[in-house]
Amino acid sequence: MTATSLEISGLRKSFGGVEALRGANLTALGGETHALIGENGAGKSTLVKVLSGAVRPDSGEISLGGQRLAAFSPLAAREAGIATAFQELSLIPDLTVASNLLYGIEPKVRAGRIDRRALRQQATTLLEALGADGIDAGRPVRELSLGQRQILEVCKALTREPSVLILDEPTSALLPEQVQWLFGKVRAFAAAGGIALFISHRLEEIESLSDRVTVLRGGVDVGSGPIAEMAEARLVELMLGRPVDRVFPESPTEPASEEVVCEITDLSAPPRLRGVSMSIRRGEIVGVGGLQGQGQLALFLSLFGAIRSSGKVVMLGKTVRLRHPRAALDAGIALIPEDRASEGLCMTLSVRDNISVGSLARISDWGFVNRAKERKLIAFAVAQLNVVMRNLRQEVAALSGGNQQKVILGRVLAQRPSLLLMYDATRGVDVGTKAEIYRLMREQCESGTSILFYSTDVAELVNMADRVVVLHDGQIRAHLDGAEITESRIVAESVGGGASRHVS
């Protein structure tokens, strides 16, 4: 199936008074990979949901090859030839890979029964043909890693043989070679005449993959054109609505102090973490790198007392027993977790409550919250962040992803930790918020806080960290310092070939 063009015009959609789309337009032609970019809250996800039929627009129209789409439902979108790999994934954890992959197009036998064996065989064949045969078709999706799920989500969209393929941030959990696999699929799809709509935060991915780009800001398209004519600075300027000098702040000129804040000796949480030792100095930013799932999460959770571990941790000269997050917080260790929705925030509570909940002991008298102290605390936290919100009583669920992340930062900063743990805190966050988070990290360090952060974005490690440790299989494989911190060196140490083979 091929369509000659996809035209979106005047799309509007509001959710409870908040306008997510305010007359967005987009035109893409067959055979092209079209990038859609914009900050968090610019309306990209809403546009994707409208296109895929999950959300009905208030007004506006969508045409495919000149044919206007009459109805907005997942079924109508599928019949029109639109398939989507969703950012939040449309996979059902309790169903098998095969059932998810072939949902709605299952091989049937008599009386409405699905032939499970044929289903599994067909799924295995399809996954093999797509080069994703490492995924076992018979397993429930619950058992797959995030990266595998993301790949399966893409495979599922491709299996529908669509004329329009929408990929909403498909690379966030993928390894470099998996990204290459994905790009190959998308290029082949476009070469066969399909329209690929690609949404990503990573500008370098957009530049390498797409032919044309449309920038959304505040629910409208603010610029569109061939990627070759759009310089990176121009794209960022369009996204933010103002020119940006640089994303990463200047490196500090003074060296970090020599005082060791946290001394970690032989920290283990088998099987994921196997004997990690390091020390973190006051005001220092230590980056943690390595391939996904090499024990980084276990390291952070152990330090936060969220999982059982052995070894010795000395904070400010005192040995601490990290048996519970409470103990970590008391010792001055705070964590910004990976999944803000499930681990970081109480989505139905207000911005105010989400910030003060981390410091209740400090702002309470006799077990009752002292509102005056609370106001002071919130003012302290909010002053450092530009959270875009109606007021402090607004539910955090109604905020955009970047702003939610800032609320977590606000809570954690209000706790005034000596050691701040940040686990992939900028994942899925737009450039503007990223820049703000980086600035905050620097400010915290200047005021004496130390930061240990893990990132899947190597550029972040290179630009932010004073030192980098690369984890492999639960152990530290490399300590990098100063000029040793380069992208190629970190990647080389991560994949384990050593410096000689991979530096090109």
Add this chain to the structure above:
Amino acid sequence: MSVSPGALTPRGLMGRRPRLRVGVGDLPLLMAYVYVAAMTLVVLIVSPALIDGPGAIGANFSLVVPLALVCFGQTLVMLTRGIDLSIGGVISVGSALLATHLNAKGWTILPELLAIVVLGVLIGCVNGLVIAYTSIQPFIVTLATWSIWDGVAFGVLPVEGGTVSQSLINATNGDILGIPKSVWIVFVLLLIWRWVRSTRFLDDLVAIGSDESRARLLGVQISKRKVQAYAACGLLAALASIWVTAQTQSGSPDGGDQFILASVAAVVIGGTNIFGGKGSAASSMMGAIAFLLIPILVFALNLTSFWGIFFQGLILIIAVTFNSIIQTRSQR
């Protein structure tokens, strides 16, 4: 940086393979079989006549039939992360109608039974429509409809009694090919479950209960499936009502109430997740058998009958604890 082609082998691309192929997450669904086997064994040792005495199997299974029917429906609803308390009302109103207005003789009983079944489906549809198209909790919706239909039952038949058609009583008793009809019914229910399990309908219920917003993105017709699930639950409750009324040979305006908690308990003992997405009607029916074996076990052990309720509560809490431990372990 260059990527070596070797990195693109399946293992390299997809990461490591899992260690376990059969998920421990499925263990709860097997536990009811263990409970049933253990209790049956004890009863067979202590007081075998309660199980293999003349007519004992048929009598025991005639208690299992209505609970198994209701559990089947309750499982479908609970797979979607719902619950149906109104089955109590359906059974009561069916029973009241059968004991008063509907007591024809011979084959003419069939259209009247059909009317009861249709009523059950309609009640289920109303539940499903309200639940699918409003944001009201299934618990609250069906709590209300339970009360409403119990009220109607009291209007139809103010006190226990009435007369039940002899043809109906005869139809539910006796053997076919030397096996009690009650056993046949449970067997047929298991066959029906085998079929249902392999349909898209069931995948859809699992999808809805597993993650409703993802199911929507997947293209599952959520409202339609919810209505179907509650309608099926109403239908099965109506069938249970016919069986109970025929067996007790009288109508009862609140006879359905005892089935509400019993069905929820049996489904949970069977290992179905109350938070949706995971469950098996076969296991629920096993749970029903386990639940009903407890009073027999208590009797066999010569304990006073209050121990029956005590142990029913105890097995429920053990099952729930076990399920939740397995759940958290398998999700880690």
